[in-house]
Amino acid sequence: MTESTRRCYADVAHGQMHLITAGDPAGRPLVLLHQVPSSARMWSAALAPLARRGHHVVAVDLPGYGGSDPLPGRPELTGYAAAVTGVLDALGIGSAHLLGHHTGASVALTLAATAPDRVRSAALWGIPVLDPEFARELAAEPPPRHDDTFPDDVTGWWRSRAEHSVHRLRGPVLARSLAEMLQCGAHRPDGHNAVGRTDHDALLDRITGVPLLGLTGDREMLDAETRAVVAARPGQVELAGLGDVGMDVADEAPELLADTVTRFTDRAELLRDGGTARAGTPSG
Template identity: 40%
Template sequence: MNTGMRGASERGYLNLPWGQVHFRRAGDPAGVPLVVLHQSPLSSATYEPALAAIAAYGVHVVALDTPGFGMSDAPARQWSVPDYAAAVWSAVDALGLGRVHLLGQHTGAVVAAEAALAARDRVSGLIFQGLPLYGEAERAEKKASYAPGYEPASDGGHLRTIWERVHRLYPRISAESASRQVAEYLSAGPDYAVAYRAVFDHRLDTSALAGIPALLLHGDEDVVNRMNDTVLAALPGTPLVVIAGGTDFVAEEQPEVFAKAVAEEVLRHGAAGPRPGFTPVYTATVEVRGGRGGGARSRTGPLELALTRPGDRRPGDTGTDPEELFAAGYGACFDSALAVAARRERIVTGPVTVTVSVTLGTVPGGSYAIAAGLEVAAPECRQADLERLVGIADGLCPYSNAVRGNADVTIDVRGGA
C-alpha cells in the first residue's frame, strides 16, 4: 500500500492568483468528473490509493491540495470557508472540468457544501465523507483548544508532538499512514489550524442544500461518525453508507470498497450538461413535416412513419407519437447501459425487461414538459444486485444524462429474492 506524498497518479500544478495549487488525477478526461477535497491539515495523498480504483469505473477523478496544505501554496491571509469554496471553482475552471461531482472529507466536506451553494448549477452531486456540524458550545471549545500549533525544536521534539497528536486522534492507523501525516503537518507549518478556524467560524446553511443529490459515506470508526444523527436530521432523506472497519482513512485502508461506493454514486447522478472532451460516436438525422400530425423520415436509416396526435388516434391507426418514440429510445439505451454495468460488475442478470412510460404535461406559465417512469425487471437477479446495476446504468445512459435535472424520472427496480 502506497500512502506516501507522491504515488502513481498523474500530478500537476495550476497557477492561480494566490499561488500554485497541486493536484493529482486519474481516469479518462472524458469520464464523469469528480473533484475530491481532503480534510485538514492533510493533503490529497490521503486518496492516492483509491484514485485508480475510482477511475476504473469511468470516473475522471481529481484530488486537490487545499491552498496552504500538501504541496499547494498558502494564501497571504486567513481565509474563510467561502474563500476556500471560491478557490475550488478557480481550480475547476483552470482544469476545464465544467460541471462536477464534489467529494469532501471533514473540513473538505464543509468547503464542498459551500462550493455547491455558491454554484449549484455546476454541481451534479455531493459526497460527504464525514460532515462536521458542531453545536455552538463545541464550536467555541474547538476554536480555543483543538489544534494548538507547534514550535520547531532543535532536538526534533516537535516531531514527537505531531506524532502523538496523530496517534491520539487515530489510534488504529498504520505507521505508514501516520508517517505521511507528520510530513503533511510539517508541510502546513506550525500554524496548521487555519482551515479549522475557518470551519469553526462558519455556519453552514444545510437547508439550502435541498435538491442537490448527496450521499453520506465514511468508515464506522471515522471521528465524525458520532455526528450521524445530527447530520441526518440536517439533511433529511440523504442516504448513509458506513464502511465497516474503516477509520478516517478508509480510502487507503479499503480502496476497492471505497471506490465502488463513490463511483456508484457519481455515475448514478452523472454530470448533466455539456462535458469537455465530448466525442461524437453516431449522429441520427430525422426530418419531420407536419408536427405531431405529420410524418417522420430518417435521413440516416430506413425509418419512415406517420405521426398521430394521441387525442386523434383511432382503432387501426398505425401512426405513433413523440412520447412513444422517446420511450423506445430511452428503454433501448438504458437496457444497453445496464448490460455494460453488469459486465463491469461481473453480475449475471438473466433476462431483463425495461419498460418506459413517458408522460406529456403542462407546467406553470403555459409551457409543456415530460416525465418518465422506468420499470427494470430481472427476476433472476438479486434485488440488491439489480439496484446497484440500475444506479450505475443511470449514470451511463445518455438519455438519463440528457434529462437529468430537466424532467422527473422514477425508476422501479424489480429483481428476484
C-alpha cells in the same frame, strides 16, 4: 503514487494549486478534497480504484496545504471553495462530483451552497456539523510554535493522530500524515479555524438540487455527527455506512470507498439526465 497518476499545477486567482490526477480526462469528473492538516496524498490508495470506475479524478491540495499557495489574509471556507472553482476553470471542467473528507467536506458543502451549477453531487466523509464547544475549539486553534516546545507538539500530534489509526496500515499512514502536517507550517490550523467559524446547518439550508451523501464508518470520529445530520434532513442527505473503517478510509478500504462513491455518482448522473431513480436509499 502510481504510473497512472499525474501531478500538475493550476493557476488560480490567489496563486497556484497543486493537483494529482488519475483516469481519462474524458471521464466523469470527480474532485477529491482532503482533511487538514493533510494533502491530496491522503487519497493515494483510492485514486486508481476511482479511475478504473470511469472517473476523471482530480485530488486537490487545498490552499496552504501540500504544494498549494496559501490564501491571503484569514482564510474562510468561501475562499477555499473559490480556489476549487478556479481549478475547475483551469482544467476546463464545467461541473464535477465532489468527495470531501472532514474539512474537505466543509469545502464541498460551501461550494454546493455558493456555486451549485458547478457541483453535480457531493459525497461527504464525516459531516462537520459540530457541537458549539468543539466548533469554538477549532476556530481558536493556534498555529504551531516553532521553538523549543515544538518537539513536544509533534509528539503530541502523533499520539493524537494514532488514536484514530488502529488499522494494519497505521505506520505508513502516520508517517505520511506527519510529513503533511509539517509541510503546511504555520498554516496548519487555517482549515480548522474556517470550519469552526462556519454555521454548517446554514450551509445545508442553502443547498437545493445537489445530491448529498453522508459517508461514515464505525470508527470514524464524526460518525455520530454524520448520522445526526442525515436523520435531521431526510430527503436531503442520504447515508452510506461503510462498516468497520475509520478516518483513514481511503487507505483502509479504497475499493469499498470507490464502489460506494461510484454508485452515488451513477444515481446523480441519472437524475441530471432526467431519470426517475431516487437520489438514494440509506445503506447503513
